Amino acid sequence: MAHQSARQPARESASPQAGIVEPGPAPALVTRALRKSFGEKPVLDGIDLSVAAGTVFALLGPNGAGKTTTVHILSTLIAADAGRAQVAGHDVAAEPDAVRAAIGVTGQFSAVDNLLTGRENLILMADLHRLGKVEGRRRAEQLLRRFELADAADQRVMAYSGGMRRRLDLAMTLVGEPRVIFLDEPTTGLDPRSRRELWALIRRLVAGGVTVFLTTQYLEEADRLADHVAVLDRGRIVAQGSPAELKRLVPGGHIRLRFADARSLDLAAGFLEFSARDDESFTAQVPSDGAVSALRKVLDRLDAAGVEAEELSVHLPDLDDVFLALTGRGHEASAPDEQNRTAQPERKTTS
Structure with missing residues (x-):
């Protein structure tokens, strides 16, 4: 039996009793x-x-x-x-x-x-x-x-x-x-x-x-x-x-930034809202939902401050957090x- 293509045109159920119509490609x-x-x-x-x-x-x-x-x-x-x-x-x-x-x-x-x-x-x-x-x-x-x-x-x-x-x-x-x-x-x-x-x-x-x-x-x-x-x-x-x-439905997502020194960390703090900060490791966390737009906003603000992060990573809650x-x-x-x-x-x- 041939596999059903995901690119089939939208259609109504073959069964008139069902009457379920979906826009776009026909769902399985x-x-x-x-x-x-x-x-x-x-x-x-x-x-x-x-x-x-x-x-x-x-x-x-x-x-x-x-x-x-x-x-x-x-x-x-x-x-x-x-x-x-x-x-x-x-x-x-x-x-x-x-x-x-x-x-x-x-x-x-x-x-x-x-x-x-x-x-x-x-x-x-x-x-x-x-x-x-x-x-x-x-x-x-x-x-x-x-x-x-x-x-x-x-x-x-x-x-x-x-x-x-x-x-x-x-x-x-x-x-x-x-x-x-x-x-x-x-x-x-x-x-x-x-x-x-x-x-x-x-x-x-x-x-x-x-x-x-x-x-x-x-x-x-x-x-x-x-x-x-x-x-x-x-x-x-x-x-x-x-x-x-x-x-993204669950709070706790953040962007983790690591800077070269304390001065860079302090400069960044004037342009970003930190949810956590570690002065010994020169790291900070900025709340984020993980969206590209949020990441771009952080990078734009760092550019405005004239600061470059040594490392950047995005952390999101996992599905266990979502489930709970x-x-x-x-x-x-x-x-x-x-x-x-x-x-x-x-x-x-x-x-």
Whole structure:
């Protein structure tokens, strides 16, 4: 299946029931006022999302915020109570088969068969996609090479490392050449090296035109991978934007300047408002949101003072600071586990 181009003209959903129209290039995924409750407990309370095609979108939130529930609705595993959702141009409620044909899903735990070899797992998935014997085996071999599993292709998966299992899991998701991939906390339990290997694979997928919808509690992961981030807390989207834009929402950003001597530091102090100053190291901090305009303003004032900084660096709050400020709790905060309420068997989505 050909990948969807991010440069397609704007269009209305193929489903008249959805009626979601986005200006500009057609998004890969859109939700409007999406709601879901389990019993008396609301899990999603009217969320609006728009994910550009050919990008990585990260949905962040504490445990129980509604991340996995969102993925389950968008991948047709459960139905929303209200609102609308469109994936790859198809209405999730009205056209579930078309949505399933266009997506791949990798859950929090690898959905691979330990008793089969890596090659057999991929061939099994190819058979489920009805690719035919020749095409299925060609696709399996291609993915084994692409995910650097060819040398272990005929080993049983029970002998694979955690990183190898995750790579195989993602390879199985790609057998049907999906246009949109949902990765629900894909690096949970992986060591740092395996996590970085998986990040590199995700970047290559996106470079090839695939859209990745990522949920994660690793804020570094979102910072490194995501083009756009939404923070979900208690069923509501509390902020959206690029990682850089979200960091500017939190106070504490600054430009750090180091001068050659005390005289230069004193001269600069007459033209700049310091938030901190160290006379021993001849350094000072100037409040800044990290924008280019703010940096230019500082440099212009130094020029006016006739002072040149020996060193300059820009410091912004990280996504951990953003997360804590927006949700009022750390990203590992404990909350009722939404997955317990949305218990679904882990499975691959096939057409």
